[in-house]
Each structure stands twice: as structure tokens, then as C-alpha cells.
Amino acid sequence: MEAQAKAGFNLFSYLKAAVSGKVSTGVDIGTSSLVNSTVTNTILTDYILNADKDKNIKKFENCSVYAPKDSVTIYRMYSSYLNIVPKEEIPINLEGLNNAILGERGYYQMLAYEESANKSVLRFNINAFKNNYTLADLTKMDLCYYAVKVGQTTLGQLSLEKEFDIQEPEIKIDIQKIVTGQKKILNNDDFLDVYDVVLAGVMSNE
Numbered sequence: 001m002e003a004q005a006k007a008g009f010n011l012f013s014y015l016k017a018a019v020s021g022k023v024s025t026g027v028d029i030g031t032s033s034l035v036n037s038t039v040t041n042t043i044l045t046d047y048i049l050n051a052d053k054d055k056n057i058k059k060f061e062n063c064s065v066y067a068p069k070d071s072v073t074i075y076r077m078y079s080s081y082l083n084i085v086p087k088e089e090i091p092i093n094l095e096g097l098n099n100a101i102l103g104e105r106g107y108y109q110m111l112a113y114e115e116s117a118n119k120s121v122l123r124f125n126i127n128a129f130k131n132n133y134t135l136a137d138l139t140k141m142d143l144c145y146y147a148v149k150v151g152q153t154t155l156g157q158l159s160l161e162k163e164f165d166i167q168e169p170e171i172k173i174d175i176q177k178i179v180t181g182q183k184k185i186l187n188n189d190d191f192l193d194v195y196d197v198v199l200a201g202v203m204s205n206e
Contacts, residue, residue, distance in 0.1 A: 044199070047146075047199065048146075048199075051146050051198075051199075056148060056149075057146055057147070057148060057198070058146075058147050058148070058149065058195060059144065059145070059146055059147075060112055060114065060120075060122070060144065060145040060146075060147060060195075061144050061203070062114070062115065062142075063112045063113060063114040063115075063145075064112070064113050064139070065110040065111065065112050065113075065122060065138050065139060066110065066111055066113075066139050067110055067111070067135065067139075068109065068110075068111050068121075068155065068158040068159070069159070070159045070160055070161070071109065071158045071159055071160055071163075072101065072102070072105070072108065072109075072160050072163050073108045073109055073110060073135060074160075075101060075102075075160060076102060076105075076108055076135060077134070077135050077136050079094075079098055079102070082094055101160075106125050106126065106127045107123045107124065107125055107126075107196075108123070108124055108126055108135055109121050109122065109123050109124075109158060109194075110122050110123075110124065110135070110138060111158075111192075112145070112195075118192070118193075119155075119192055120192060120193050120194070120195060121153060121158070121192050121193065121194040121195065122145060122147060122195050122197050123150070123194065123195065123196050123197060124138070124197050124200075125197075141202075142202070143200050143201060143202060143203075144200065144201060144202070144203040145195075145197050145199075145200045146197070146198050146199040146200070147195035147196060147197045147198060148195060148196050148198060149193055149194070149195050150194050150195065150196050151193075151194045152191045152192065152193055152194060153191070153192055153194050154190055154191060154192065155190075155192065
């Protein structure tokens, strides 16, 4: 409302125009930025209030995240540093390798460890990161994550080798089943829940 009074234009008309992409070029840039920021903060506040009450949204607090060993995420984190190595010292086409492995990938997986809880897999859309944050920054920050469970996986399936394993599983003879008549099954502890991160940020202690 303060922005509306200061700029002399109707806030709701501005919002309607913003949605349709028809904001006038005469609108003050500072006022436009203020209105967009206010609306964005309002949406985030409403989302957090509702997410805290939604049983389908898991809130990760006081947890540390790190990249799985030998994963695509690890490669993504280190690939940018390879650019400082002179091309003549690298026996392969680095740009071609990055395109082959990373491609148009937007989501990367990190392991989340909570005290007194099993590990979980958090998937991040790095194209949505703000303030030039990177995957490596996540390991250094104390963030709160709002996420939705999308499935399960095992630690082994997070490796780069398994990432491109599209062959059908081999049919192997189960000796235990032949001898005892019981089929060997994976322990539930072998599976990790996979979550897509919807929102991440620093939470106030107040």
C-alpha cells in the first residue's frame, strides 16, 4: 500500500498487468521491484504456514547434506574447477565430457543426515538457486528444507556407474531360496527415501 501511495498507481492493476506481462515501461523500477518483493515474500510466508501443517511436506531441520561418493553430483561439483587446468594438459575434450555426463540435467542429489534418523536423499533443482549458490555451498550452510517424498533408492544406485546402467537386471540363481525355500530380501535399512526440495532457506530462531 505504501508503494501504491508513493508511486501513484493502483496496486491490483499493476499485479494484473504483471501477470499478463504488460507492465508499463513508465512504472518506477524501484517501486516495481518493491512490489514484486512484497508479493513474493507474502507467497513464501503463506506457503510456510501451510506447509508446516501439511503431513505430505517433510521439514528437514538441523541436518547436514553432502554429495554421495562417486556420484554425478560429485562430478558436477568438481567439473567447474577443471576449467583452470590448461586444455593441453587434459587428454580429453572437457566440454564434450561435461555435455555427455551432465547434459541438460537440472536436478542433483545430496545425502541428508539427521540426528537420530536415517539418511535421506534430497534432490535439488540447481537452476532455481539464488544468490549464485552452488551445490558445494549447501554443505557449508545451516538451512531448513521443505520437501516432498517422491520415491526410494539405495546408496549404490546413486553412483555415476549406476546412473547410466539401463540394462535389465541379470537373473541369478538364489542359493538361499533353493536350500531354505525362502527368498532373500533387502533389509528396509538398505533403502533411502528420496525427496524433491520445494523450498530451502535460513530460518529465523525468533
